Amino acid sequence: MTPQDARRTVADALIEIVPDADVDAFPASAPLREELELDSLDFLTFVELLSSRARVRIDEMDYPRLATLDSSVAFLVEQTA
């Protein structure tokens, strides 16, 4: 997955949960859960969407790597390499 594809995948997953999120204007290193007010269930939905759309396995121990937009993109790029 290219960084561009990964960014699109992450952005689409977030928009699925928070449809009016302005993902393009979103600070790439801000904590996602605070910025978008995602609760624990929202975050798990985010994980499931990323996992199914990028076809990667995401273990619980990987969750901290999904803290920001940038770190999520880096994670997907690495896992799909």
Added chain:
Amino acid sequence: MDDTTRRELPPAQPGAPDYPTLLRTASWDRVRQDLAPLPGGRSLNIAHQAVDRHVDEGRGEVVALRCVAADGTTTRVTYADLRRETNRFAHLLGELGVARGDRLVSLLGRQHEQYVVCLGTLKAGAVFCPLFSSFGPDPIRERLLRSRASVLVTTESLYRRKVAAMRDDLPHLRHVVLVGPSGAAEGPGLIGFDEAVARQPGEYDVARTEPSDPALLHFTSGTTGQPKGAVHVHEAVVAQRLSAELALDLHPGDVFWCTADPGWVTGTSYGIVAPLVVGATVVSFAGEFEAQVWYRILAEQRVTVWYTAPTALRMLMRYGTDLPRSHDLSALRHVASVGEALNPEVVAWGAEVLGLPIHDNWWQTETGSIMISNYPGMPIRPGSMGRPVPGVDAAVLALGEDGRARVQDGVLPAAVGQTGELALRAGWPSMFRTYLDDEERYRACFADGWYLSGDLAALDEDGYVWFVGRADDVIKSAGHLIGPFEVESVLLEHPEVVEAGVIGMPDELAGEVVRAYVTVRSGSTADDHLRRDLVAFSRRRLGGLAPKDIVFDEHLPHNSSGKVMRRVLKARALGLPEGDLSTLERQP
């Protein structure tokens, strides 16, 4: 039930008093005798018990709070510090014209100031009303209006995002105090917390409140109508302390972590009041749930007593056993859970992975303190919420045709093993004393001298209580009580929606999640675009109460008076046979 009871676990602490001993020795009167009196006889003030008495009795240097920020930095606050800080905040309220009995709303996270604001408000004789900071603007406005609070304490960010736009619609709200970096509170009617508190004197003459004076206001949700404001009085501290000692095994010297948010009753009664009254050290973590971080806090803070929720425990279970085993959890002595029924697998997981079974307990916003519990010296029957806290008279009452306790011609206990409504003999010290401005709804909660909880349960032959479900349509998600009416009301404000029915769908992690069924106006297209618009709309307005799932339905079931029948919706969603519908169509 029989199969489960056979898998009884031995007491977690074999040396601890067994249940008959607790019944014989523990009493609210004993606690009353041990409370530190305020000058002037009958007065009782929660904040005096929680803070000042420890300083007066030479424990001022004991650490009261360890506030762990999201980045892990820890601030320690001694009881002497907390006395000074709460005194200053109480003075500030005086300067702002806050009188005895006035209400203050806090909209804060799990942070140092939350404790100062709560206890300082109580010292001033005013009433503390915490709101969950994940609420959206609509639930916040509703609760601010109903409370008629004159002061709101919040952060600059929460104020800007959730309150500023509706400030003109809140006629009673005179002052907004903003916690955070100085300079943030610029504008009319805004006060910076740090600066305003710093100029106040450090000594304060605590308000001589009576045991029956209001202290805490907690909003809770019902099946119908907007949220109700349950009022608790200073005397609640008696039951909060005894239950903390018995059900949480909490004592002076303990390091206690209650993971509940202070915006809900658990986070106030047991996150703030009870552990400080006991004289323990409270750990408060500002960050969100993250398994690695939570285990690190348990280990690094050497937490001895941990009070958390089934949803959090079920999430931790998903991480397996390596993670907890790589942390030193040897300081832990007692683990308890509240918020929704705790499934037996979680109790067993605790015993295996933490070396400690999880002790389930039960109570409600209205009860003010733990009413039914497991204890360290009592065998655990996994799946049972335990037995009544000594002093509490609990019963399971036989049901009438409406699915609630039958109250005509007096109440009757249900037979052993039969489902009935869980009820409590009125008069325990932390019983709510009214619903704010709604005495009628308050009175409707009682029959024949019993408080009717709205929860269905069964007793086994040894008096253990087993949770069955709710008798009404209230949704319990991740330990939070959500009123379907409040969610439906907001959905109906969307221009495309003509009708809505909101139910809780079973969820293996959260217990239930909120699902909304909506009918759109004719001519409108029920497509994915509209669904997303509704999701965005409800998240914006409701915040953490918003439905996770929205389903279009042109034919919502109605009763004869045209009301949407949530129970029928739920039966359909769960695929229950048509024959079961009649029993589900109960009307209040």
